[in-house]
Amino acid sequence: MPKIEGNPRDRILDDSLVLFSEKGYAATTMHDIAEAAGMKAASLYNHFKGKQELFDALTERESSYVESTVRDAGAMASPEDDPHAYSCAKSQELSSLVWDSYAPFFDNARIKLFMRMLASNRYGEDRFRALYAAMFIERPIELQKTIFSHLVDAGVFAPCDIELAAMEFHGPMLMLMEQEASADHARASCLRHVEQFNDAHRKDA
Numbered sequence: 001m002p003k004i005e006g007n008p009r010d011r012i013l014d015d016s017l018v019l020f021s022e023k024g025y026a027a028t029t030m031h032d033i034a035e036a037a038g039m040k041a042a043s044l045y046n047h048f049k050g051k052q053e054l055f056d057a058l059t060e061r062e063s064s065y066v067e068s069t070v071r072d073a074g075a076m077a078s079p080e081d082d083p084h085a086y087s088c089a090k091s092q093e094l095s096s097l098v099w100d101s102y103a104p105f106f107d108n109a110r111i112k113l114f115m116r117m118l119a120s121n122r123y124g125e126d127r128f129r130a131l132y133a134a135m136f137i138e139r140p141i142e143l144q145k146t147i148f149s150h151l152v153d154a155g156v157f158a159p160c161d162i163e164l165a166a167m168e169f170h171g172p173m174l175m176l177m178e179q180e181a182s183a184d185h186a187r188a189s190c191l192r193h194v195e196q197f198n199d200a201h202r203k204d205a
Contacts, residue, residue: 009047012037013058017110021117025055025125059131062114066135069108075101079142086147087154095194099187101143102173105136107183115177137174141166151201158203169197 015036019028030051034044048054071077075097076086089097104111115136122129144166151157172193176186 008037008039008043009057012044012047012054013061016054016058017062017113017117020055020058021113021120025051025117025121025128030054062110063135066104066111066114069104069111070101073100073103076143076147077101079139079146081146083147083150087151087156091195091198094198095191098194099190102177102186102190103183105177106181106186112180116180119178136177137170140170140174144169148201155203157201160201165201169193 012033016028016033019032019036023032028051030044031041033051033054034041037044048057067077071081076083085097086094105115106112115132118128118132118135122132141163145162148157148160148162148165148169152159152162173186173190176189181189
Protein backbone atom coordinates (compact mmCIF):
# COMPACT_ATOMS: atom_id res chain seq x y z
CA MET A 1 0.00 0.00 0.00
CA PRO A 2 1.34 3.48 -0.82
CA LYS A 3 2.43 5.24 2.34
CA ILE A 4 0.45 8.30 3.36
CA GLU A 5 2.74 11.19 4.07
CA GLY A 6 2.12 12.64 7.48
CA ASN A 7 2.47 12.13 11.18
CA PRO A 8 3.26 8.91 13.07
CA ARG A 9 -0.43 8.33 13.76
CA ASP A 10 -1.15 8.06 10.05
CA ARG A 11 1.80 5.74 9.53
CA ILE A 12 0.50 3.50 12.30
CA LEU A 13 -2.91 3.36 10.64
CA ASP A 14 -1.28 2.58 7.28
CA ASP A 15 0.60 -0.38 8.72
CA SER A 16 -2.44 -1.55 10.68
CA LEU A 17 -4.51 -1.62 7.50
CA VAL A 18 -1.95 -3.87 5.83
CA LEU A 19 -1.56 -6.17 8.84
CA PHE A 20 -5.31 -6.51 9.45
CA SER A 21 -5.74 -7.36 5.75
CA GLU A 22 -2.93 -9.89 5.49
CA LYS A 23 -2.65 -11.41 8.97
CA GLY A 24 -6.16 -10.82 10.28
CA TYR A 25 -7.40 -8.56 13.03
CA ALA A 26 -7.51 -11.20 15.76
CA ALA A 27 -4.01 -12.48 15.02
CA THR A 28 -2.42 -9.01 14.84
CA THR A 29 -1.01 -7.71 18.11
CA MET A 30 -0.10 -4.19 19.13
CA HIS A 31 3.50 -5.41 19.17
CA ASP A 32 3.14 -6.44 15.51
CA ILE A 33 1.83 -2.99 14.65
CA ALA A 34 4.58 -1.22 16.57
CA GLU A 35 7.22 -3.32 14.86
CA ALA A 36 5.75 -2.61 11.42
CA ALA A 37 5.63 1.10 12.22
CA GLY A 38 9.23 1.06 13.37
CA MET A 39 8.59 2.08 16.96
CA LYS A 40 8.49 0.60 20.43
CA ALA A 41 5.17 -0.64 21.80
CA ALA A 42 5.25 2.03 24.50
CA SER A 43 5.40 4.71 21.81
CA LEU A 44 2.46 3.14 20.01
CA TYR A 45 0.34 3.45 23.15
CA ASN A 46 1.04 7.18 23.16
CA HIS A 47 -1.13 7.36 20.03
CA PHE A 48 -3.73 4.65 20.72
CA LYS A 49 -4.84 3.14 24.03
CA GLY A 50 -5.43 -0.24 22.45
CA LYS A 51 -6.29 -2.17 19.32
CA GLN A 52 -10.00 -1.29 19.48
CA GLU A 53 -9.28 2.44 19.53
CA LEU A 54 -6.84 1.99 16.67
CA PHE A 55 -9.40 -0.01 14.70
CA ASP A 56 -12.08 2.64 15.23
CA ALA A 57 -9.72 5.39 14.04
CA LEU A 58 -8.72 3.33 11.02
CA THR A 59 -12.27 2.57 9.88
CA GLU A 60 -13.34 6.17 10.39
CA ARG A 61 -10.40 7.43 8.32
CA GLU A 62 -10.86 4.91 5.52
CA SER A 63 -14.64 5.35 5.35
CA SER A 64 -14.15 9.10 4.93
CA TYR A 65 -11.52 8.45 2.30
CA VAL A 66 -13.86 6.23 0.28
CA GLU A 67 -16.59 8.89 0.33
CA SER A 68 -14.27 11.76 -0.61
CA THR A 69 -12.63 9.73 -3.39
CA VAL A 70 -15.96 8.87 -4.99
CA ARG A 71 -17.16 12.46 -4.69
CA ASP A 72 -13.90 13.79 -6.17
CA ALA A 73 -14.56 11.56 -9.18
CA GLY A 74 -17.74 13.57 -9.78
CA ALA A 75 -20.20 10.88 -8.68
CA MET A 76 -22.69 10.68 -5.84
CA ALA A 77 -21.03 9.51 -2.63
CA SER A 78 -23.96 9.88 -0.23
CA PRO A 79 -27.74 9.43 -0.54
CA GLU A 80 -28.01 13.09 0.45
CA ASP A 81 -26.05 14.23 -2.62
CA ASP A 82 -27.89 15.83 -5.56
CA PRO A 83 -28.87 13.17 -8.16
CA HIS A 84 -29.91 15.57 -10.93
CA ALA A 85 -26.76 14.93 -12.98
CA TYR A 86 -28.05 11.40 -13.63
CA SER A 87 -31.30 12.55 -15.25
CA CYS A 88 -29.55 15.25 -17.30
CA ALA A 89 -26.79 13.02 -18.67
CA LYS A 90 -27.00 11.52 -22.15
CA SER A 91 -26.58 7.76 -22.55
CA GLN A 92 -22.78 7.71 -22.83
CA GLU A 93 -22.38 10.41 -20.19
CA LEU A 94 -24.61 8.44 -17.83
CA SER A 95 -22.53 5.30 -18.32
CA SER A 96 -19.37 7.24 -17.53
CA LEU A 97 -20.98 8.83 -14.47
CA VAL A 98 -22.02 5.45 -13.11
CA TRP A 99 -18.58 3.97 -13.75
CA ASP A 100 -16.96 6.94 -11.97
CA SER A 101 -18.88 5.99 -8.83
CA TYR A 102 -17.52 2.43 -8.94
CA ALA A 103 -14.04 3.00 -10.40
CA PRO A 104 -12.30 3.71 -7.05
CA PHE A 105 -13.25 0.23 -5.85
CA PHE A 106 -11.27 -1.26 -8.71
CA ASP A 107 -8.38 1.11 -9.40
CA ASN A 108 -7.59 2.60 -5.99
CA ALA A 109 -5.13 0.39 -4.07
CA ARG A 110 -6.00 1.89 -0.71
CA ILE A 111 -9.74 1.35 -1.08
CA LYS A 112 -9.20 -2.18 -2.37
CA LEU A 113 -7.07 -2.94 0.69
CA PHE A 114 -9.75 -1.55 3.00
CA MET A 115 -12.38 -3.72 1.36
CA ARG A 116 -10.09 -6.75 1.61
CA MET A 117 -9.52 -6.05 5.30
CA LEU A 118 -13.24 -5.98 6.05
CA ALA A 119 -14.03 -8.93 3.77
CA SER A 120 -11.29 -11.21 5.09
CA ASN A 121 -12.22 -10.59 8.73
CA ARG A 122 -16.02 -10.54 8.45
CA TYR A 123 -16.55 -14.22 9.28
CA GLY A 124 -14.74 -14.00 12.61
CA GLU A 125 -15.77 -10.54 13.78
CA ASP A 126 -19.34 -9.20 13.77
CA ARG A 127 -18.12 -5.60 13.55
CA PHE A 128 -16.20 -6.37 10.34
CA ARG A 129 -19.28 -8.00 8.86
CA ALA A 130 -21.44 -5.01 9.80
CA LEU A 131 -18.92 -2.50 8.41
CA TYR A 132 -18.49 -4.49 5.20
CA ALA A 133 -22.24 -4.63 4.68
CA ALA A 134 -22.66 -0.93 5.45
CA MET A 135 -19.83 0.22 3.18
CA PHE A 136 -20.13 -2.10 0.21
CA ILE A 137 -23.74 -3.32 0.18
CA GLU A 138 -26.16 -1.12 2.09
CA ARG A 139 -24.71 2.30 1.25
CA PRO A 140 -24.38 1.64 -2.51
CA ILE A 141 -27.93 0.32 -2.60
CA GLU A 142 -29.17 3.46 -0.81
CA LEU A 143 -27.30 5.54 -3.39
CA GLN A 144 -28.90 3.62 -6.24
CA LYS A 145 -32.33 3.98 -4.64
CA THR A 146 -31.87 7.76 -4.55
CA ILE A 147 -30.80 7.81 -8.19
CA PHE A 148 -33.58 5.51 -9.44
CA SER A 149 -36.24 7.35 -7.46
CA HIS A 150 -35.10 10.59 -9.06
CA LEU A 151 -35.06 9.02 -12.54
CA VAL A 152 -38.62 7.77 -12.06
CA ASP A 153 -39.79 11.16 -10.78
CA ALA A 154 -38.05 12.87 -13.71
CA GLY A 155 -39.83 10.62 -16.19
CA VAL A 156 -36.63 8.96 -17.40
CA PHE A 157 -37.40 5.55 -15.89
CA ALA A 158 -40.78 3.84 -15.83
CA PRO A 159 -42.27 3.30 -12.37
CA CYS A 160 -40.70 0.29 -10.68
CA ASP A 161 -39.85 -1.27 -7.33
CA ILE A 162 -37.05 1.15 -6.44
CA GLU A 163 -35.41 -1.03 -3.79
CA LEU A 164 -35.46 -4.12 -5.98
CA ALA A 165 -34.06 -2.17 -8.94
CA ALA A 166 -31.24 -0.85 -6.75
CA MET A 167 -30.39 -4.36 -5.58
CA GLU A 168 -30.52 -5.66 -9.14
CA PHE A 169 -28.14 -2.97 -10.32
CA HIS A 170 -25.61 -3.21 -7.50
CA GLY A 171 -25.51 -7.01 -7.40
CA PRO A 172 -23.31 -7.56 -10.48
CA MET A 173 -20.98 -4.73 -9.46
CA LEU A 174 -20.60 -6.18 -5.98
CA MET A 175 -19.76 -9.54 -7.52
CA LEU A 176 -16.97 -7.90 -9.56
CA MET A 177 -15.70 -6.17 -6.42
CA GLU A 178 -15.69 -9.48 -4.53
CA GLN A 179 -13.75 -11.07 -7.39
CA GLU A 180 -11.25 -8.19 -7.30
CA ALA A 181 -11.74 -7.84 -11.04
CA SER A 182 -9.30 -5.66 -12.94
CA ALA A 183 -10.37 -2.07 -13.55
CA ASP A 184 -10.53 -2.66 -17.32
CA HIS A 185 -12.74 -5.73 -16.98
CA ALA A 186 -14.96 -4.04 -14.38
CA ARG A 187 -15.35 -0.92 -16.53
CA ALA A 188 -16.35 -2.90 -19.62
CA SER A 189 -18.84 -4.94 -17.56
CA CYS A 190 -20.24 -1.81 -15.90
CA LEU A 191 -20.84 -0.03 -19.21
CA ARG A 192 -22.66 -3.06 -20.64
CA HIS A 193 -24.65 -3.38 -17.42
CA VAL A 194 -25.75 0.28 -17.53
CA GLU A 195 -26.82 -0.04 -21.17
CA GLN A 196 -28.91 -3.15 -20.55
CA PHE A 197 -30.37 -1.72 -17.35
CA ASN A 198 -31.39 1.47 -19.12
CA ASP A 199 -33.00 -0.52 -21.94
CA ALA A 200 -35.06 -2.42 -19.38
CA HIS A 201 -36.13 0.58 -17.30
CA ARG A 202 -36.37 3.56 -19.66
CA LYS A 203 -39.88 4.95 -19.81
CA ASP A 204 -39.82 5.01 -23.61
CA ALA A 205 -38.45 1.46 -23.87
